[in-house]
Each structure stands twice: as C-alpha cells, then as structure tokens.
Amino acid sequence: xxxxxxxxxxxxxxxxxxxxxxxxxxxxxxxxxxxxxxxxxxxxxxxxxxxxxxxxxxxxxxxxxxxxxxxxxxxxxxxxxxxxxxxxxxxxxxxxxxxxxxxxxxxxxxxxxxxxxxxxxxxxxxxxxxxxxxxxxxxxxxxxxxxxxxxxxxxxxxxxxxxxxxxxxxxxxxxxxxxxxxxxxxxxxxxxxxxxxxxxxxxxxxxxxxxxxxxxxxxxxxxxxxxxxxxxxxxxxxxxxxxxxxxxxxxxxxxxxxxxxxxxxxxxxxxxxx
Numbered sequence: 001x002x003x004x005x006x007x008x009x010x011x012x013x014x015x016x017x018x019x020x021x022x023x024x025x026x027x028x029x030x031x032x033x034x035x036x037x038x039x040x041x042x043x044x045x046x047x048x049x050x051x052x053x054x055x056x057x058x059x060x061x062x063x064x065x066x067x068x069x070x071x072x073x074x075x076x077x078x079x080x081x082x083x084x085x086x087x088x089x090x091x092x093x094x095x096x097x098x099x100x101x102x103x104x105x106x107x108x109x110x111x112x113x114x115x116x117x118x119x120x121x122x123x124x125x126x127x128x129x130x131x132x133x134x135x136x137x138x139x140x141x142x143x144x145x146x147x148x149x150x151x152x153x154x155x156x157x158x159x160x161x162x163x164x165x166x167x168x169x170x171x172x173x174x175x176x177x178x179x180x181x182x183x184x185x186x187x188x189x190x191x192x193x194x195x196x197x198x199x200x201x202x203x204x205x206x207x208x209x210x211x212x213x214x215x216x217x218x219x220x221x222x223x224x225x226x227x228x229x230x231x232x233x234x235x236x237x238x239x240x241x242x243x244x245x246x247x248x249x250x251x252x253x254x255x256x257x258x259x260x261x262x263x264x265x266x267x268x269x270x271x272x273x274x
Contacts, residue, residue: 048076052083056090063097086114088140095138103127104149116145121152125159125195150197157271159192169227169267176222178230186227189269190234200272201241203227208261209248221245227267 045068051057057077064073096109104120116135122128128149136145151159170182178186193201205224207216224243232238253260 045072046074046076048078050078050080050083051090052079052081052085054079056085059090059094060097063094067097067099067101092139092143096135098134100131100134103131114143116143117148118145119148121150124151124155125192128195148197149195150199151192151195156192156196156199157269159195160189160269160271163188163192164269168262168265171223171226174219176219176226178226183230186230187234190231190236193231193236196271198237198240201236202268202270202272203241203243204250204268204270205243205245206250206252206264206266206268207248208264209251209255210261213247217245217247219245220247224267 045064047060047064051060057075057079060077061073061075101109103122104118106121108117108119110117110119116139118132118135122131128147128151131149132145132147136143150156164185165188167185168182169185170179171177172179203224205220205222205227207220209216221244224245228238228241228243231241248255248264251260251264252266253263255261255264
C-alpha cells in the first residue's frame with residue numbers, strides 16, 4: 001500500500017507577540033511537527049514532509065517563495081517516489097499558497113485527502129469569511145473546509161458591539177421573554193459569536209432601580225439566562241457562555257429620568273479569552 005503525500009508548512013513572524021504560524025498538511029497519518037522559525041529580517045517559512053516527485057517539491061517551494069520571499073523559505077521536503085497523491089494534488093495545494101495566507105496568525109491549514117481544516121486568528125469577521133470563501137472557490141467541489149479561524153478577543157468585542165449597534169435587547173414588560181426585536185438583535189450577533197472559536201462570553205443582565213432590588217436581581221438574572229438560552233438554541237456552545245444578573249447595581253446613566261432608566265435596562269456582552 002502506498003503512503004499518502006505529506007506536506008507541512010509553518011511560518012513565524014516577529015510582527016506578533018506569539019509567532020504567526022501557517023501549516024499545510026496532506027496526510028492520513030500523523031507527521032512530525034516542524035517548529036516555527038524566526039529571523040531578524042521578518043517572517044521565515046519552514047516547509048517539510050513528503051511529496052511524490054521533484055516537480056511537486058519545486059512547485060510548492062516556488063509558490064511559497066512568491067508569498068514570503070525566496071530567502072525566507074527553508075526547504076525540508078523529502079521526495080519519496082512510492083507515495084501517492086489525489087488527482088491534481090500539487091495544483092490544488094498551489095492554489096492555497098497565496099499572499100492572503102499572511103492574514104492568518106497563530107494558525108495552521110491542514111489538508112487530509114480532500115478535507116481541509118483552517119485554524120488561526122484573523123483581524124476581523126470580514127477577513128475570516130473572505131479567506132474561506134476564496135479557498136472554497138479556488139478548489140474543486142470534492143474538497144471540504146472546516147473553518148476554525150477566530151477573531152482575537154479585542155477584535156471580537158468590537159465585532160459584537162458593531163453587531164448590536166447600540167440597539168437594546170428588548171423583553172416583554174416585567175418578564176424575561178424576548179420580544180421579536182430582541183431576537184432580531186441576537187440573530188445579528190450569532191454569526192459573530194460563531195466566528196470567535198472557543199472564546200468565552202459573559203452575559204450580564206442589568207435593570208434600573210425601580211421597584212424592589214431583590215426582584216430586580218432575579219429579573220436581571222432571568223433575562224441574562226434567556227439570552228444565553230437563545231444563543232445556545234442557535235448553536236453556540238453553552239460552555240462558552242456565562243450569565244449573571246446584577247440588577248440595578250451597575251447603572252450607566254442616572255435613574256432620575258426615563259431615558260436614563262432605559263439605558264440602565266440592558267444586557268452587556270463581554271468577550272474574554274479561551
């Protein structure tokens with residue numbers, strides 16, 4: 001039985017605190033990992049694994065050289081004539097080695113047969129979606145892609161804030177039942193949360209100071225729980241979400257006016273680390 005071609009690429013960058021990493025692999029079996037490398041000049045790419053012939057090796061190296069520069073590509077590819085590749089494997093790999101990959105940080109792209117898994121961090125949700133769309137478009141339909149790209153926490157918070165766009169998550173008066181408008185706001189947040197990978201989300205429910213404080217604490221908790229339940233129902237992992245109610249204790253405006261009280265009745269979304 002012939003072995004399957006294996007190719008791995010890792011890149012390092014001094015531009016980020018933790019070295020940016022990009023990997024490409026084609027294998028059913030596990031291969032040795034090649035560690036990131038860095039140079040004072042910037043990004044260095046180490047590529048290794050097994051390919052079936054010299055032509056494939058050269059095509060991969062040339063593609064990487066166009067993206068990162070010849071001097072930054074370290075060749076550790078082994079040519080093994082007895083290994084097998086799917087049809088047009090080298091061509092398809094070449095389609096993935098584009099300058100767009102420099103937008104992925106701390107990540108890895110793995111190709112196992114016709115199954116791709118893309119991990120890493122990107123600047124925002126728009127970049128995340130475009131990268132995966134371009135990859136899917138460039139490959140034939142037999143390839144499938146699992147998108148594990150994430151937006152870093154700071155960017156994730158901004159994305160969530162933009163999705164909410166200063167709108168209020170509305171509830172029925174005196175209850176924890178979401179209104180139609182409240183559900184519409186949450187529907188806009190769901191795809192952003194889905195793109196955050198395994199980052200945590202804290203939901204904090206607030207009320208104004210009208211009425212009994214203990215009842216307000218209970219209501220704020222129930223409303224935070226209701227938001228969590230709605231997000232979970234839309235496919236967000238419940239283990240990523242915490243829900244807390246603090247009642248009237250953390251106002252953002254004066255409770256002396258109707259407008260101030262309306263601002264204090266809210267659900268805060270706080271994006272954290274993994």
